[in-house]
Amino acid sequence: MGDIREFRRLYQVFIRTYPWRKLDPVPWAPLTKPLSECRLGLVSTAGFVLPEQERFDESIKGGDWSYREIPADTDAASLVDCHRSDAFDHAGITSDPNLAFPLDRVHELAEQGRIGSVNHRHLSFMGSIPAPGRLIKKSAPEAAALFVEDQVDIALLVPV
Amino acid sequence: MAIQLLRYITERVRPPRALCVPFPHGYPLDAPKEPERQLRVLEAALRLLEGDATEGPVIVDLEA
Numbered sequence: 001m002g003d004i005r006e007f008r009r010l011y012q013v014f015i016r017t018y019p020w021r022k023l024d025p026v027p028w029a030p031l032t033k034p035l036s037e038c039r040l041g042l043v044s045t046a047g048f049v050l051p052e053q054e055r056f057d058e059s060i061k062g063g064d065w066s067y068r069e070i071p072a073d074t075d076a077a078s079l080v081d082c083h084r085s086d087a088f089d090h091a092g093i094t095s096d097p098n099l100a101f102p103l104d105r106v107h108e109l110a111e112q113g114r115i116g117s118v119n120h121r122h123l124s125f126m127g128s129i130p131a132p133g134r135l136i137k138k139s140a141p142e143a144a145a146l147f148v149e150d151q152v153d154i155a156l157l158v159p160v
Numbered sequence: 161m162a163i164q165l166l167r168y169i170t171e172r173v174r175p176p177r178a179l180c181v182p183f184p185h186g187y188p189l190d191a192p193k194e195p196e197r198q199l200r201v202l203e204a205a206l207r208l209l210e211g212d213a214t215e216g217p218v219i220v221d222l223e224a
Contacts, residue, residue, distance in 0.1 A: 004168055006184055020172040026216040028176055031209045088186035096192030105189070105198050114206065156205060157162040157175075158188050 011087045018130070031153070038153035040109075041119035042070075043143070045127030046093055046100035046160040047083030050074065058084040062131025065139045068124040069146070076103040083160060085128040093160065100160045119152050127160050161208050163188050163201065167219070176216035177208040182224075 004012050031038070047056050049068050056064040063084075070079070079097040081090055093100045101124065109115045123143050129135050147155055161177040164170040165185055170178050181201060183190055189198040204222050211218065 004166060015166070015168065020169055022172060023174045023176075023217075026174050026176055028215050030214070035206060035209060089184065090186060092187045092192045098195075098198060099187060099189050099192045102189060102198055102202060105195065105202055108195070108199065109202065109206075114203070154161065154206075154209065156202075159163060159165060160186055160188060 007087055021132070021136075033153070035115055035154075036113055037116040039117045039119055039151060040106055040115050040154040040156060041147050041150065041152040042101060042103070042106060042122035042156055042158065043125065044101040044122070044158045044160070045083075045125045046097070046158070047081060047126035047128075048079040048093075048097060048101050048124045049082050051078060051080055055080070056082040056084065056126040058082075062133075063129030063135075064126050065129055065132070065135040066125075067139055067143050070101070070103075070122045070124050072103070072107075072118050072120050072122060074103060076101065083126055083128065087128075088160070100158050102158065106156075115154070119147070119150050121146070121150070123147075161205055163205055164219075167221070170217075170219055174217040177213075177218045179205045179208060179220055179222055181222045 004015055049055055053068050076097045081094050098104050106118050110118050162175045164178045164180045167180045189201045191197050
């Protein structure tokens with residue numbers, strides 16, 4: 001299991017004292033068809049943007065709550081890392097964005113027939129948002145509505 | 161469904177379905193440029209959807 005002790009002391013204290021918001025009740029949506037018939041959409045908090053998209057704003061104190069749409073046919077290697085956190089080593093996701101935004105992997109899963117299809121667009125957030133109020137009230141519901149509109153069956157969240 | 165790097169946080173937030181992985185922060189799908197290892201993690205996440213659970217949270221550790 002990932003270990004809090006991998007972080008510097010300051011971040012360990014933050015993690016242990018932060019008022020994490022508990023989902024209650026836990027939302028539950030049963031799968032109503034085989035995975036092989038399901039459409040999958042990715043949600044990553046790695047802070048990736050396309051080269052032509054506006055970068056996530058590092059200056060927003062509580063964290064940039066916005067998101068970007070990433071077309072499914074994007075070349076993963078073109079994604080630009082805009083995650084503002086220095087709490088983790090960015091070398092992995094920089095050398096291979098699939099590590100946190102598995103565009104190629106989900107296409108492979110569809111080609112294998114493990115899932116039915118890949119949604120035409122995915123969602124990119126920046127995961128350092130210590131003040132998540134506007135994320136919870138505005139941008140996350142708005143982003144979720146896109147997946148509902150697209151008839152996405154499975155939303156896979158890959159965190160950074 | 162969510163891939164999670166810290167069970168400490170997962171148990172407090174209680175997402176509906178979560179696969180807890182043992183990788184360092186910034187490496188949620190194990191290793192860069194290792195497609196098979198990344199697919200292994202994704203496959204384990206997909207299996208959360210095929211289980212018998214009728215309510216969450218379903219929190220599972222990636223098998224070694």
